[in-house]
Amino acid sequence: MARCTDSxxxxxxxxxxxxxxxxxxxxxxxxxxERELLEDYRFGRQQLVELCGxxxxxxxxxxxxxxxxxxxxxxxxxxxxxxxxxxxxxxxxRHLRVFEYEPTIFYPTRSMDPLxxxxxxxxxxxxxxxxxxxxxxxxxxxxxxxxxxxxxxxxGAEPGKVGGPCTRALATLKLLSIPLVSLDIPxxxxxxxxxxAEDGLRPDVLVSLAAPKRCAGRFSGRHHFVAGRFVPDDVxxxxxxxxxxxxxxxxxxxx
Amino acid sequence: MARCTDSxxxxxxxxxxxxxxxxxxxxxxxxxxERELLEDYRFGRQQLVELCGxxxxxxxxxxxxxxxxxxxxxxxxxxxxxxxxxxxxxxxxRHLRVFEYEPTIFYPTRSMDPLxxxxxxxxxxxxxxxxxxxxxxxxxxxxxxxxxxxxxxxxGAEPGKVGGPCTRALATLKLLSIPLVSLDIPxxxxxxxxxxAEDGLRPDVLVSLAAPKRCAGRFSGRHHFVAGRFVPDDVxxxxxxxxxxxxxxxxxxxx
Numbered sequence: 001m002a003r004c005t006d007s008x009x010x011x012x013x014x015x016x017x018x019x020x021x022x023x024x025x026x027x028x029x030x031x032x033x034e035r036e037l038l039e040d041y042r043f044g045r046q047q048l049v050e051l052c053g054x055x056x057x058x059x060x061x062x063x064x065x066x067x068x069x070x071x072x073x074x075x076x077x078x079x080x081x082x083x084x085x086x087x088x089x090x091x092x093x094r095h096l097r098v099f100e101y102e103p104t105i106f107y108p109t110r111s112m113d114p115l116x117x118x119x120x121x122x123x124x125x126x127x128x129x130x131x132x133x134x135x136x137x138x139x140x141x142x143x144x145x146x147x148x149x150x151x152x153x154x155x156g157a158e159p160g161k162v163g164g165p166c167t168r169a170l171a172t173l174k175l176l177s178i179p180l181v182s183l184d185i186p187x188x189x190x191x192x193x194x195x196x197a198e199d200g201l202r203p204d205v206l207v208s209l210a211a212p213k214r215c216a217g218r219f220s221g222r223h224h225f226v227a228g229r230f231v232p233d234d235v236x237x238x239x240x241x242x243x244x245x246x247x248x249x250x251x252x253x254x255x
Numbered sequence: 256m257a258r259c260t261d262s263x264x265x266x267x268x269x270x271x272x273x274x275x276x277x278x279x280x281x282x283x284x285x286x287x288x289e290r291e292l293l294e295d296y297r298f299g300r301q302q303l304v305e306l307c308g309x310x311x312x313x314x315x316x317x318x319x320x321x322x323x324x325x326x327x328x329x330x331x332x333x334x335x336x337x338x339x340x341x342x343x344x345x346x347x348x349r350h351l352r353v354f355e356y357e358p359t360i361f362y363p364t365r366s367m368d369p370l371x372x373x374x375x376x377x378x379x380x381x382x383x384x385x386x387x388x389x390x391x392x393x394x395x396x397x398x399x400x401x402x403x404x405x406x407x408x409x410x411g412a413e414p415g416k417v418g419g420p421c422t423r424a425l426a427t428l429k430l431l432s433i434p435l436v437s438l439d440i441p442x443x444x445x446x447x448x449x450x451x452a453e454d455g456l457r458p459d460v461l462v463s464l465a466a467p468k469r470c471a472g473r474f475s476g477r478h479h480f481v482a483g484r485f486v487p488d489d490v491x492x493x494x495x496x497x498x499x500x501x502x503x504x505x506x507x508x509x510x
Contacts, residue, residue: 040380041376041377041380041381042372042373042376042377042380043373043377044301044370044373046299046301046302046305047301047302047305050301050302050305050306051305057504058504061503061504066503098484098485099503099504115299117297118297118298118299121296121297122296122297122298125295125296125487125489126296126487126488126489127489229353230353232377232380232381233381234380234381234382248316248321248354249312249313249316249354
């Protein structure tokens with residue numbers, strides 16, 4: 001490919017000797033891929049967050065199809081953090097609402113970013129309830145919701161720095177017995193090493209956004225989807241992403 | 256609904272005596288609906304254009320499924336105007352590329368709007384060819400493409416004012432024998448009355464964006480889709496949109 005120059009290829013981690021075997025991105029590669037989409041391809045954040053949030057909702061429908069749920073089982077708790085992962089969670093909640101699920105949002109630390117604010121308004125105006133606090137008694141959550149979407153922390157986040165209600169929310173999510181769907185990485189895991197994979201969240205479903213991050217290698221849940229159909233072929237080749245093909249107009253693919 | 260106040264209801268055309276029978280929006284209502292999405296719901300233009308363009312591409316796949324096309328038949332010519340309809344066309348072309356069609360774009364009058372510029376960059380970087388001129392000899396177009404997507408003029412456009420290459424392109428599109436897919440309204444038709452429905456473009460497929468405009472009543476092609484799954488229920492009720500329900504995670508529905 002003409003655009004796949006030497007300098008472009010340097011985005012790929014030189015430590016990896018067999019990139020053709022590789023499926024998962026290091027944190028630096030994931031950041032470089034996102035930069036490529038934003039700066040070179042001129043994707044907008046609003047556009048990417050919309051595509052990722054929509055695909056995340058579609059992934060939820062694949063594992064928990066509406067037809068298999070009773071009216072009371074359509075309830076989904078979406079826990080959103082203050083960064084980009086949380087923005088994707090807000091979009092996911094909106095599309096779940098459109099798909100006739102019953103999402104509820106817990107978004108304790110609100111971002112001042114206009115994108116987050118607008119996405120919040122969309123959810124509020126669509127009558128999606130926002131919890132003002134998360135019950136400490138996990139059985140209340142287990143009883144009230146069919147599943148929880150974890151959109152708290154993305155790959156760049158430093159769990160120690162988030163603090164406050166998000167940290168407490170993660171401690172609560174760890175104790176739940178209902179299924180957990182994590183967006184991009186299980187919140188609190190190190191995106192690179194997956195450390196905290198033993199003690200941290202143990203999601204049943206992982207939805208990798210754009211491409212799987214390295215920590216996904218330690219994911220042991222039932223379903224792993226990639227939501228990266230929008231990633232151009234040239235970018236996939238440049239980052240040596242070897243992923244199964246998408247079917248029809250599907251925006252997610254199961255690994 | 257609490258938000259469906261009297262002043263909000265005034266957006267609905269008072270001339271219409273039986274709004275419960277109505278499916279199609281007047282130009283003023285369509286503008287009011289868009290304003291509601293942008294101003295009240297705080298949807299972004301980038302977000303709406305992405306959702307509409309994606310859904311338009313999905314509609315194309317429903318009428319012309321990839322599996323039924325030979326390699327040579329995957330070619331789609333997307334003709335984009337300088338306004339919002341053209342932006343949706345650019346997004347549609349990109350998603351068609353992602354769905355493994357072979358789009359080519361003709362976008363003769365380029366908008367200076369950063370949104371259009373970014374969407375153009377995305378298509379260029381994805382190696383979608385842009386034609387520098389449209390052949391006057393229609394047989395060349397009939398032979399080269401399986402279908403044409405008309406994203407030239409939207410409901411607000413005044414065909415007389417567009418002029419230049421877009422007007423010439425419309426004259427060429429009128430003469431084609433390959434199928435034509437119009438986005439939102441057939442370009443050049445009056446959005447309200449559908450005048451020019453006899454002499455103007457005669458699309459085989461119409462994809463109404465958000466909701467059908469009144470001129471859609473004069474559409475006599477084979478397939479009419481609505482790409483408006485993102486329109487919140489409250490807004491649908493407020494504008495008395497009586498449309499069939501969407502299935503599963505489908506973003507379009509056939510009327």
